[in-house]
Amino acid sequence: MSHRDAPSPSGRRRHNRPIIDESVNFPVNQATTQSSLFSRLSCIGRLIAVLIWAFWAGCLQALFIRLPGPAKIRLPRVFWYTIGRILGLQFRVIGTPAGGIRTARDVQNGERPIVYVANHCSWLDIIAVGGVLHTVFVAKGEVGTWPLIGTISRLGRTIFVSRNRQNTGKELHDMADRLWDxxxxxxxxxxxxSDGSRVLPFLSSFFAVAKPGRLEQAGMPKPPPVLIQPVSIVYDRLEGLPVGRSRRSVFSWYGDMDLTPHIWSFGQWRSMRATVLLHPPLNPEDFKSRKELANATFKAVRDGAAQLRQGLVPDGQN
Known part of the structure; x- marks a missing residue:
């Protein structure tokens, strides 16, 4: 066992097991059984609390999105932060968000909206980012059809996109409208x-709203000038101990993994931590091409995530 990893408890699958309190003087089988039962009951309680909170927050947001003012922007951050805390997820923020809450008039007067660009290894990334930033998510279209999650996404004013190139113009139009707002x-x-051990290369097409090409400019209104802020997300604490490679599967959800079993296993751990590292913003105008901008953003996010995994980044803003 590496000293940089959470210890391996007894009685559950290797990478999705809650810690057993070894200070309790039970025989091994009894301790394992009681710990496993407690973990499952705790997970059920957390999930019920999430549903109750989601219902009441959803009712409020359904009202706020019909009213003027910043409440519809502020509530999603409170919502995701609270979801994280219910699940036992602590937040550590290093760096300063370049964005904030602004109006359409502010953008017209020259304030630049922010496009946050982050690595992605899990459904938890939504909670980690949403709990610390006032932002709107861009998600694949099928998310909008998922029970409960789809409703929450729509109330959070998520922009849904597809892989159909015929819809690219409309999707960029929607993003440009939100930025202008x-x-x-x-x-x-x-x-x-990804599996959380690396950052995959960035697709330059995602940066079209920040640096549109001729084809996009011909098919969509010109978006306002924006800044790109790279964001590195790493889950670096589990039960108060550093997370090594063998424990990243507790957090990572990728490939053909089923969502429900992953949430069930994750919910049986007591405490976790997500560190969100906010890098200095990049000005798209400083780059000759969209690909160059994508590569610079990728390097910042990749290097930051690697440093977080190695424990090389000191605490900053909390």
Whole structure:
């Protein structure tokens, strides 16, 4: 066992097991059984609390999105932060968000909306980013059809996109409209989630709203000037101990993994931590091409994530 990894408890699958309190003087089988039962009951309680909170927050947001003012922007951050805390997820923020809450008039007067660009390894990334930033997510279209999650996404004013190139113009139009309205947006330009041990190369097409090409400019209104802020997300604590390679599967959701079993296993751990590292913003105008901008953003996110995994980044803003 590496000293940099959470210890391996007894009685459950290797990478999705809650810690057993070895200080309790039970025989091994009894301790394992009671710990496993407690973990499952705790998970059920957390999931019920999530559903109750989602219902009441959803009712409020359904009202707020019909009213003027920033409440519809502020509530999603409170919502995701609270979801994280219910699940036992702590947040550590290093760096300063370049964005904030602004109006359409602010954008017209020259304020630049922010496009946050982050790595992606899990459904937890939505909670980690949403809990610390005032932002609108860009998600694949099928998310909008998922029970409960789709409803939450729509109430959070998510922009849904598809892989159909025929819809690209409309989707860029929607993003440009949100930016002109004063919203910040977040992109996960890997195009899929990873196993958490590396950052996959960024697809330059995701940066079209920040640096549109001739084809996009011909088919959509010109978006306002924006800044790109790279964001590195790493889950670096589990039960208070550093997370090594063998424990990243507790957090990572990728490939053909089923969502429900992953949530069930994750919910049986007591405490976790997500570190969100906010890098200095990049000005798209400083780059000759969209690909160059994508590569510079990728390097910042990749290097930051690697440093976080190695424990080389000191605490900053919390």
């Amino acid at each position: 004063g919203d910040d947006i977040v992109l996960f330009p890997e195009g899929t989630s």
